[in-house]
Amino acid sequence: MIRKLAAILLSVSLLGAARASEPPTPQQRVTETLIRNATVLTVSHGTLQNSDILIRAGKIAAIGQNLTARAGARIIDATGRYVMPGIIDCHSHTMVDAINELTYSVTSMARIRDVLNPTDVDLYRELAGGVTTINILHGSGNAIGGQNVVVKIKYGRPLEEFIFPHAPPGIKFALGENPKRTNFPPVPGQPRRYPATRMGVAEVIRDAFTRARDYRKGWEEYRARVTRGEKNLIPPRRDLQLEPLVEVLEGKRFVHAHCYRADEILMLIDVANEFGFKVRTFQHVLEGYKVAREIAAHGAGASTFADFWGYKIEAYDATVYNTAMLARAGVNVSINSDSDERARRLNIDAAKMMRYGDLSEDEALKLITLNPAWQLGIQDIVGSIDVGKDADLAIWDGHPFSVYSHVETTLIDGEVFFDRQQDLARRADVERERARLEQAEPNRAPAQGGGTPPPTPRDKRTAYGHDDDLWDGGDEKR
Amino acid sequence: MKPARCLKASACLFMLLASSLVIPTVAVRAQQPSSLTVQQGASTATGVYVIRNARIVTVSGPLIEQGGILIRNGRIEAIGTVNAPPDAQVIDAGGLTVYPGMIDAGTSLGLVEINSGAPGTVDLAEIGDTNPNAQAITAINPHSAHVGVTRAAGITSVLTLPRGGLISGQAALINLDGTTPREMAVVPSSALVINFPRVVAATGGDFFSPPQPLNINEAISTRDKQVGQLRKLLRDAESYGRAQDAYARDPSLPRPDQSVVLASLVPFVRGERPVIFNADRETDIRAALRFADEMHLGRAIIAGGDDAWKVATLLKERNVPVILTGVLDLPLREDDFYDTLYANAARLQQAGVHFCISTGDTGANVRDLPFHAGMAASFGLPRDEALKAVTLYPAQIMGAADRMGSIEIGKLANLVITDGDLLEARTHVRFLFIGGRQIPLVSRHTELYEQFKSRQYQ
16 A cells, blocks of 8 residues: 555645646636638538638637737747537447446436546547547446536546536437347346346336426426425425436437437337437437438437447448438438447548548538537537637647548647647656656566556557447546 | 447457367367368359550559550560550550559458347357468358459458467468358468467456456466467477378377367468467567467468567568558557557668558458558658558568569559549549459449438439
8 A cells, every 4th residue: 555655745845846848738827829821621611711810818809810919928820720520429439437227117216417537538539539528428238328528528627627618418318229239148146137138228208207207296396386385395305316317308408319229219209209309419410311201300400420330230231331321311410439449530430431422522421410519418518619708629730531631730629638749758758757657666566676567458459349338438448 | 339349359368268169079070171172263263354545553663654554364475566466355444553452461250240239240259269270261151242352442452361379270371352251262261360378457347337357477477378378389299290291101009189269270380381470569560470480370461560670680680571550540559659650661661671551450441451551651651562462562461463563464463543542532443454354343342332311312
């Protein structure tokens, strides 16, 4: 224990020493920033050449040519560079310490907000891919899963600053193989959980909303009697499982429904109609193309993979033209990652949709900006480069749809949270710090006279994993 | 997707199974792998084609701004100024660019259709630790949906590797065309695949509980035992080969027992064919190189190679090539720089190491190959090198550069014709040739699109 403490103290002091000699931190608060002479992909109103963007108090204050900033403003020369709105990933499990609360089939009381880890380094790697906002969802193990949280990747800041202000709350639903638990081993010592079929998945959801409707009625009756002046009333018992579902019924909480097959998509639309709520997004929705009309008529969005497919049976009847077919049917479509890895290259996933289905450049850009913003109810705050919106921007050294481009700078609310040049400039210091730490006595292996056995090597995390099915984050983060 | 992650991890669960090799003692007539060699090209080629007015990126030679290519008998017969023979079908490629087909040297394409929930479609890993006689070419499904999906993206050939265990089996270099595995084969037994043992500091663990940390000394000793197991098996194979040779020369000698397992190893321990060592971490790559030296394996290849940039000097010195499968993997360590794996290829190239870029995927995502190379290019790899890393270099590393990997006279006509840069996601593939056959650009994905598009647009 003492040795561990010593190791921690040592690393803290070394980190401190390294930081003292660094240039100003990228997250230093600057009130005004001027990005000069960029190609601006506004997403909402086309591409502007040789344009400036003025940022004041975290918002986009002006877009145009020959803009000027106050003295002391940060000036970013973006000559030859491309600026796009920060990428929004509508399906993420980054920075969570747990993904699936698998004990019940209805876990609407569970909150992802409670298991966030703001120091997850994958957040930084996503910033380096131009991502600024992520929708962190509960896993897909339950027909009705937990509550989501939308965050801005303010890496390095306290957790409270990550939470996206005024983003409507949401909840994860899941249909098909995952809530059925067909691809997973049974929990030792426990009987198999209901449901085991798509029939059961539908009934779990119908049962939950039937209870939620009754619960809501109970409260309405109670309030009506209070209003009538009745005395000595006992209020209904609060039910934390049903409260979020009442919010769904009242249109105050978005449903993000994991799904694959066309039949289960139609099932949820029917259930939603029966109880009078709307599904905000169908997630993954690989067979959405088969029922694009019905999805469009319901008014739901579709948040899908660009071309990830075939990893299980319900992901086999997929086509890479799904996005284009849904978009042509009038559905709001986004491309998501469901992976800390793929989140880093959503720009290329969006560009693929110009190849597969011939979306225009602006349509393809919307798949990772304005469309997911709508799906999360934050389209008036982020998702395009417009005056008054949050200054969440990614600056690229070339067109973001080119494989040869990379992000130079990522800003959130006008502050720099990733800058490649600063990252490169820090590396020598980081290397020295690492070497010192590795030589420090508490960090040496016992065989080298130290006290700490080497850590368990982390499993390799490949490009084609996805996180939805994990029991909890521990699998991935160890 | 635990299974998929597991499959790609070089050692994984199979290494932890302490099953030992049981060499069959029954005398079985050893199948000489060389007898599997087939003549690809002649059997499938049809037609004479002329591609004209094309921009031709030969990869091995200079760029041709405008020219033609004559295809006959499955091969490239002429390049540049080409007169169309009367029997030729002419493709006007004005405004288009011809590239050699891409090659992914790190897949398991054809051995698995659906990773999870359909075990009947998975033929990736045999039972047990040492399966040198497991041959991918016997189990590749030519009718897998992955074939059409992958080639339509411009990837015309792949190396299909079996997975799992210490010795996974023999990889096959195939063209993505043909109605039987043998028609697809370019080199049916292209390389032996070894998951080089590594220190696994945790053991057990399943879906419901994380692996338990191991005593590090135990973990090291387990690794050493596995290396010993490999060493013994390869030495046994050398002896086996010598004994069989001696008996062939002098039948008066006692007849040695036959073993399918040892027989399958003979060409590899003799250095006649390459051995692929899956190894990612620096210590494991160095250990694999030492092992290859010790066993006098003439043609060692490192696959995976996440830490290869740290071993670049040695790799260059030993002239050992690397099949990089991790350009788009997340960095191995929390404190690795964000672009460590993006920039790996550039660092190898600067150090003069022979390398190629692969997706490392089992099948469905092999079509992503150009974007792996593109990412390497956006982090320092020159663009022409990025293109070579998915065309000429994998062909060279697999010893097939006389047949594929560039546009040269006499090579197989594996050609992709595009409306833009081959590695760009926005580019469309317009025409495709494999072994001189024009391949329709249809796949399971275009078929579903055709089937359902009218329903949506009514």
